[in-house]
Amino acid sequence: GESVGLHLPTLSVQEGDNSIINCAYSNSASDYFIWYKQESGKGPQFIIDIRSNMDKRQGQRVTVLLNKTVKHLSLQIAATQPGDSAVYFCAENWMDSSYKLIFGSGTRLLVRP
Amino acid sequence: DVKVTQSSRYLVKRTGEKVFLECVQDMDHENMFWYRQDPGLGLRLIYFSYDVKMKEKGDIPEGYSVSREKKERFSLILESASTNQTSMYLCASSRDNEETQYFGPGTRLLVL
Numbered sequence: 001g002e003s004v005g006l007h008l009p010t011l012s013v014q015e016g017d018n019s020i021i022n023c024a025y026s027n028s029a030s031d032y033f034i035w036y037k038q039e040s041g042k043g044p045q046f047i048i049d050i051r052s053n054m055d056k057r058q059g060q061r062v063t064v065l066l067n068k069t070v071k072h073l074s075l076q077i078a079a080t081q082p083g084d085s086a087v088y089f090c091a092e093n094w095m096d097s098s099y100k101l102i103f104g105s106g107t108r109l110l111v112r113p
Numbered sequence: 114d115v116k117v118t119q120s121s122r123y124l125v126k127r128t129g130e131k132v133f134l135e136c137v138q139d140m141d142h143e144n145m146f147w148y149r150q151d152p153g154l155g156l157r158l159i160y161f162s163y164d165v166k167m168k169e170k171g172d173i174p175e176g177y178s179v180s181r182e183k184k185e186r187f188s189l190i191l192e193s194a195s196t197n198q199t200s201m202y203l204c205a206s207s208r209d210n211e212e213t214q215y216f217g218p219g220t221r222l223l224v225l
Contacts, residue, residue: 043203
């Protein structure tokens with residue numbers, strides 16, 4: 001089975017509820033942030049991104065919120081579905097890093113039927 | 114759609130073997146990356162490349178080397194595999210001047 005999630009914090013939600021996954025980032029100079037979804041046995045998949053000149057960005061059923069004051073990023077998933085069960089990673093890009101991404105350790109989302 | 118493919122989904126090798134992991138992307142991306150992913154440690158950058166024949170060390174390059182002879186292909190080489198290199202290896206690519214990286218499906222390597 002998938003071993004990447006052995007030590008991950010886990011969020012369990014009821015199908016149909018909204019999910020909020022949080023991420024604390026490390027560098028106040030980071031100017032770009034991205035959320036990835038990783039299903040069991042697969043590579044990370046791009047969900048949504050946001051630049052530091054924005055506080056909020058919406059996609060299809062997902063919203064990313066950025067609070068630069070406390071260096072906090074969140075991913076909101078509306079009407080969570082069983083297919084949303086996965087590990088979710090945030091990543092940040094440091095302005096002087098030549099497009100390298102620094103990844104968080106991830107949160108496992110479990111959707112209860 | 115961006116497609117990043119990796120040559121193997123699963124590999125089993127013995128200590129001391131030379132191991133090649135291949136990655137190919139079909140979107141003409143300039144940047145390519147190799148990561149390893151371990152429980153509790155997240156994704157750690159091994160090497161990356163901004164152009165053909167160009168490479169730069171990431172955060173954990175020891176025990177690895179890379180090759181980029183063609184723009185679409187980026188190879189990760191374990192010169193002499195060791196058990197602590199058992200891991201999930203992920204390749205990614207991105208367009209020049211863009212931060213968004215697109216990942217392959219991963220190669221799960223077991224070194225015995």
